[in-house]
Amino acid sequence: MKKLNSASFPISLAALLITSLATCSSEDPAEEVATETAYNTELNVQELMALVLEPASDILWDSGGWVVDASGYEELWPTTDDGWAYVRAQAAIVVEAGNMLALPGRAADNDAWMIYSEGLSTAGLLAMEAAAAQNKEDFFDAGGQLYSVCTACHQAYSPDINNRFVDPSAD
Numbered sequence: 283m284k285k286l287n288s289a290s291f292p293i294s295l296a297a298l299l300i301t302s303l304a305t306c307s308s309e310d311p312a313e314e315v316a317t318e319t320a321y322n323t324e325l326n327v328q329e330l331m332a333l334v335l336e337p338a339s340d341i342l343w344d345s346g347g348w349v350v351d352a353s354g355y356e357e358l359w360p361t362t363d364d365g366w367a368y369v370r371a372q373a374a375i376v377v378e379a380g381n382m383l384a385l386p387g388r389a390a391d392n393d394a395w396m397i398y399s400e401g402l403s404t405a406g407l408l409a410m411e412a413a414a415a416q417n418k419e420d421f422f423d424a425g426g427q428l429y430s431v432c433t434a435c436h437q438a439y440s441p442d443i444n445n446r447f448v449d450p451s452a453d
Contacts, residue, residue, distance in 0.1 A: 323387035330382060335402075338375035339428060342409055345369045346422045359418050369421075370413035376406030376428065390439055398435035405431055 325333070345365075349356045360366045380403030382388065389395050405428035412420035436443045 321385045321387060323385055327383065327388055330379065334375060335379040338372040338379065339432065341372040342369060342376065342425050342428065346418070346425045366413050366416050370410050373406045373409035373413055376409065377403045380406060394438055398431055401431040
């Protein structure tokens with residue numbers, strides 16, 4: 283190791299400082315990667331909803347709660363570990379569908395759309411946690427949260443979707 287004398291120390295320190303500053307960048311490398319990444323968004327939002335999100339959501343809603351009708355009382359909860367694992371996997375699809383809806387090329391805007399996308403993922407995570415714990419009440423609540431996010435988003439971005447279930451002859 284070379285010993286520095288008192289005269290060369292300030293020069294070495296200045297060189298080290300200049301080198302350190304030169305390697306630093308005001309740009310965040312994560313931002314640079316994000317702008318360079320190309321996402322395959324060939325599926326449009328309607329296809330993503332119909333082929334990915336809606337089937338997974340329907341399974342969640344059909345797997346929690348109860349039905350009381352003329353036939354009697356029926357609980358909808360999974361009854362086996364495999365059943366709970368299956369609905370947990372469907373909840374994971376909901377989580378990732380929220381992320382897919384937030385991708386550039388799919389996001390309608392950077393305001394409410396992103397809040398709804400995040401809300402979708404959050405509801406899916408809650409359903410995953412409840413399914414892992416086989417907690418019926420929390421699973422039901424997560425399904426309700428998922429329904430609320432979906433309904434609010436549809437009201438904001440696709441109000442006609444809510445009207446497709448209304449009988450036009452009832453007016």
